[in-house]
Amino acid sequence: MDQLRILLIHKGDIARHGIHQALPPNAMIQEVNDGQEAVFAFSRYSPDLIITEFDLPRMSGIEVSRAVHSIDPEVEIVMLADAFDAAIYAQAVEAGVTNCVIPELLENELAPLLDRILQTVALKKEMKTGQIVLGHILKGLPHPALLLDARTMRILSANTAAAALGFAPGQICSGDICPTNWRKVITRSIVSGDDVCRNETVTGDIVWKTTTAMTSGTTVFFMAEDITEAKQAHEKIQESENLLAAIVDNSYDAILLFDAERNIIQVNKRMLDMFGCTEEEAKAQRIDSLICSGSREGAAFREDIRSALDGSPCFFECCARRMDDNSKLDVEVFLRGLAVRSSTLLLANIRDVTQRKKAEVDYVSIQRQLEEQILERKATLLEVTERLSLELSKCDILQDKLGVARESSKQLIATSRSTPLQPGHFIHPAALGLSKRELQVVIQLASGTSPTAIAQNMGLSPKTVSTYKRRAMSKIGIESEADLVRYATHAGLVF
Known part of the structure; x- marks a missing residue:
């Protein structure tokens, strides 16, 4: 952090209060001896802290405080006096004085008091620097983002995306400029006291994913991401997943649990329907008598079982046999080991190939739709990029004009400063x-x-x-x- 800058305003006898010893040795200290010079020094040095006596030549400490507070309302001001009555104290507070101190009453407590004040000043300076850094980060975000004063809801900074929606620094984040529910979301997040709050809110046809984060005791970061398309895509995917789940629940699928000797232990209802048998009939069979025909016979199936028991799932297609009429089914089998207590069982998920192919067709269709949407978004992004390039070119032209105007102004000031003032014009x-x-x-x-x-x-x-x-x-x-x-x-x- 930069050095603290302190403006010390006194008549020359401030050493008796021990002020110099209480100030940090690495601080940049400017001292002036009268109130009027103090105002000029404040404009010149922009101090972080002002320590002033109440009784000063030409301007009182209260008048000095009122003058500098009108220039910078955030500056910290400490006023020293032999006594403060109620009227003087009220005037000091109204003038922007943050601490009224009677040094002779504090004795050994003056140094700790000034140390606490300096810590507050340093914290404010650090927070201000943090806000500036946060403002730069905020500008790089692609979504509308704001930095707000949590007490007044005044916008401290707005990035390009937020500016496109009509937000600008200095505005109050009110219902007139906020999309519906934004202000409620921000207020609710601040009141909740949580460091980070995330919500979803709807404005018309737009779904916003909002993030509110308290960056300090007085500032709050707010970002709103338009997730309408993502939400719609998610809903479509969810609908597809629900449809697929319904297909799985009602398709020709079967689940069998069997042991290493291939004895069937447990089956689901769909297995009974698929293989045309009762539960007792199924449990009286061995798994390979149902599905090990065709390409998976004998040694090959036993090798699949060993792999599944060793932790390597197997997937294959084969023919299954119905028990009621000995008819055959083309199925796919997913085989994996399942640890149950002290033993390892095997779980076979058997699915009709017809339903798998239908699901694959559905998946390809959804994938094609998503690819088309991506192409449309790329085209839109290209158009926006071209418009942005045009606007940036306009900004470059305006920047060049501004540079010419600044050079003219600098030449005028240089000429004016080098030209003597006409006699009689210099009056304080x-x-x-x-x-x-x-x-x-x-x-x-x-x-x-x-x-x-x-x-x-x-x-x-x-x-x-x-x-x-x-x-x-x-x-x-x-x-x-x-x-x-x-x-x-x-x-x-x-x-």
């Missing part, structure tokens, strides 16, 4: 009465950020950003963005 932002929003817009414009990107960063409309820019330029007394860049550079807002 605090003296001009720039609002926090106006100051944020000025800093980002001077840094080369486009108005559209600023609007996205601040959660505003481009029109509102334009209004803040116009007001700031009016207060400063300049008329062009080039002068605005020069002003921000000379004022130390950008580097």
